[in-house]
Amino acid sequence: MAEPTMPILEIRSVFKDFMLQGDRIEALSNASLKVPRGQFVCLIGASGCGKSTLLRILAGFETATRGDVLMWGKPIAGPGPDRGMVFQDYALFPWLTVRQNIGFGPASRGLGKAEVKDTVAKFLDLVGLSRFADAYPHQLSGGMKQRVAIARVLANDAQMVLMDEPFGALDAMTRERLQDELLDIWQRTKLTVIFVTHSIEEAIFLADRIVVMTPGPGRIDSDVAVSLQRPRDVSAPDFNEVRRLLSRKLHSHHGRKAA
Amino acid sequence: MSESVAAPLAPSRDLTSSNLLRRARAALVAIAFPAAVLLAWHVSTHGQKQGLIPPPSDVAVMLWDLAFGGINDDAFSATLGVHVFASLSRVFGGFALAALVAIPLGLVIGRVAAVRQLLDPTIQLLRPVPVTAWLPLAMIIFGLGPRSAFFLVFLGAFYPILLNTVFGVRSVDPKLFEAASMLGCDGGAQFRKVVLPAALPSVFTGLRLGLGFSWVVIVVGEMTGVQTGLGAIIMEARQLSRTEVVICGMLVIGIAGFLSDRAVLWINRRLLAWSPGHG
Ligand SMILES: Nc1ncnc2c1ncn2[C@@H]1O[C@H](COP(=O)(O)OP(=O)(O)OP(=O)(O)O)[C@@H](O)[C@H]1O
Ligand SMILES: [Mg+2]
Numbered sequence: 001m002a003e004p005t006m007p008i009l010e011i012r013s014v015f016k017d018f019m020l021q022g023d024r025i026e027a028l029s030n031a032s033l034k035v036p037r038g039q040f041v042c043l044i045g046a047s048g049c050g051k052s053t054l055l056r057i058l059a060g061f062e063t064a065t066r067g068d069v070l071m072w073g074k075p076i077a078g079p080g081p082d083r084g085m086v087f088q089d090y091a092l093f094p095w096l097t098v099r100q101n102i103g104f105g106p107a108s109r110g111l112g113k114a115e116v117k118d119t120v121a122k123f124l125d126l127v128g129l130s131r132f133a134d135a136y137p138h139q140l141s142g143g144m145k146q147r148v149a150i151a152r153v154l155a156n157d158a159q160m161v162l163m164d165e166p167f168g169a170l171d172a173m174t175r176e177r178l179q180d181e182l183l184d185i186w187q188r189t190k191l192t193v194i195f196v197t198h199s200i201e202e203a204i205f206l207a208d209r210i211v212v213m214t215p216g217p218g219r220i221d222s223d224v225a226v227s228l229q230r231p232r233d234v235s236a237p238d239f240n241e242v243r244r245l246l247s248r249k250l251h252s253h254h255g256r257k258a259a
Numbered sequence: 260m261s262e263s264v265a266a267p268l269a270p271s272r273d274l275t276s277s278n279l280l281r282r283a284r285a286a287l288v289a290i291a292f293p294a295a296v297l298l299a300w301h302v303s304t305h306g307q308k309q310g311l312i313p314p315p316s317d318v319a320v321m322l323w324d325l326a327f328g329g330i331n332d333d334a335f336s337a338t339l340g341v342h343v344f345a346s347l348s349r350v351f352g353g354f355a356l357a358a359l360v361a362i363p364l365g366l367v368i369g370r371v372a373a374v375r376q377l378l379d380p381t382i383q384l385l386r387p388v389p390v391t392a393w394l395p396l397a398m399i400i401f402g403l404g405p406r407s408a409f410f411l412v413f414l415g416a417f418y419p420i421l422l423n424t425v426f427g428v429r430s431v432d433p434k435l436f437e438a439a440s441m442l443g444c445d446g447g448a449q450f451r452k453v454v455l456p457a458a459l460p461s462v463f464t465g466l467r468l469g470l471g472f473s474w475v476v477i478v479v480g481e482m483t484g485v486q487t488g489l490g491a492i493i494m495e496a497r498q499l500s501r502t503e504v505v506i507c508g509m510l511v512i513g514i515a516g517f518l519s520d521r522a523v524l525w526i527n528r529r530l531l532a533w534s535p536g537h538g
Contacts, residue, residue: 031470059441079437079444080441082408085441092438093456095531095533108439138534
């Protein structure tokens with residue numbers, strides 16, 4: 001077992017370049033971050049500042065051009081069940097029912113039939129979709145699909161959940177409900193969450209800590225701890241104060257942008 | 260977590276009277292046009308003794324005689340079964356062989372870049388050649404007879420199945436591979452659990468097109484040097500100026516093609532309930 005002070009995630013001077021039609025694009029430049037277990041981190045920043053890129057490196061879908069990415073002190077080498085990605089467009093398997101989608105990970109890892117069944121039942125219940133267990137993804141609303149996607153990574157025993165604008169495609173009401181539900185799950189499971197969003201308000205509502213990124217090249221600009229009491233009230237004065245602070249941080253860079 | 264959205268899971272088959280009425284109307288609309296054609300055909304041909312086109316009643320009688328005999332008692336009487344069986348076995352034989360070769364080949368071409376680079380140019384080059392243009396060559400290679408017909412059916416079904424399978428494999432959403440590998444499913448398992456099911460709708464589109472083509476091609480294939488089959492009977496009847504037999508042959512091909520398409524659709528619907536476009 002790791003010593004208590006060891007962070008679940010450590011990013012050390014990570015660079016990521018893409019080649020695009022002969023041009024080198026610096027998607028990430030010298031990004032460093034340490035995340036203790038159980039923290040809810042939001043990444044926020046203008047379009048193109050490398051949020052998705054960073055998340056995809058953490059998931060193991062991309063490799064850093066330079067630098068180290070460590071989970072529990074060990075380099076991340078490719079995708080693995082200890083990290084689960086929740087995509088904005090769900091990426092559910094359309095040919096599997098809700099039940100089978102959630103059971104996909106446990107079954108792939110070789111769990112027995114009975115064990116898979118129990119795990120699926122538990123997480124179906126957790127996300128409130130037991131009634132829809134045998135529906136196919138195309139029969140679900142966007143919010144329900146995203147719940148399945150969340151249950152799918154949780155059922156796979158992920159310790160760290162990576163979410164790339166997971167609620168971006170949902171209407172405001174569904175979005176708020178899913179935010180509440182996510183917080184509820186997070187508090188019960190002590191997961192570590194890395195959550196990308198465009199919404200300052202969403203970040204403040206959810207996060208223990210907000211990492212602000214800036215583009216051209218993609219960098220980590222600042223790191224803001226949010227110590228507001230939970231559950232948070234988006235109309236409270238102290239919430240607004242944090243909102244103003246972040247808004248200033250985000251907008252102060254717009255004038256410097258090359259584009 | 261609460262669940263308030265009460266979406267119906269599957270369109271339930273409600274058999275209310277309004278639904279029955281709607282179905283009856285749809286059926287009426289569907290047969291209205293053929294009925295009108297039949298009527299026009301009847302009006303324009305009946306009573307003419309020397310007409311080139313026989314009236315529908317003659318065709319109906321001929322169809323009965325072709326199927327069961329007992330009316331004309333000539334060379335065509337009661338031969339329909341033999342001809343239908345011959346064509347069916349060539350169509351389904353050629354089609355099955357095409358599927359057996361084209362699906363695995365398509366999966367490999369879609370998945371393995373090296374194989375794709377090796378075979379794709381050749382396939383693209385041969386693709387525009389109409390199947391009928393292969394007929395002379397087929398007759399040289401396979402001789403006059405059913406084997407040429409079989410080969411043409413194979414060829415006709417092969418391309419749609421192959422191309423749609425390749426397309427299906429190539430157009431799997433890359434995110435699904437990422438999702439699978441993050442859930443612990445890699446390599447060969449990914450092929451089985453992601454590529455195959457994701458490509459299935461496309462494969463079925465190919466099978467449907469392929470089977471449709473098989474029926475087109477079989478008639479051409481059977482028109483030269485084959486004794487049995489619906490194409491052969493049409494050809495023979497033409498030479499004997501038995502137009503009513505020609506029309507019977509056309510009708511039977513239409514019905515057989517329609518029924519076999521329905522069969523594929525039925526299987527398709529069972530396997531692809533998950534796909535909004537196919538289910
Ligand atoms: N596969 C790729 N090939 C080439 N360039 C890429 C690739 N992926 C990302 N980039 C580039 O890297 C930069 C960062 O992209 P990224 O998707 O990480 O931004 P983002 O912060 O997630 O933006 P958004 O908020 O719009 O989602 C962009 O300039 C983008 O064009
Ligand atoms: Mg992004």
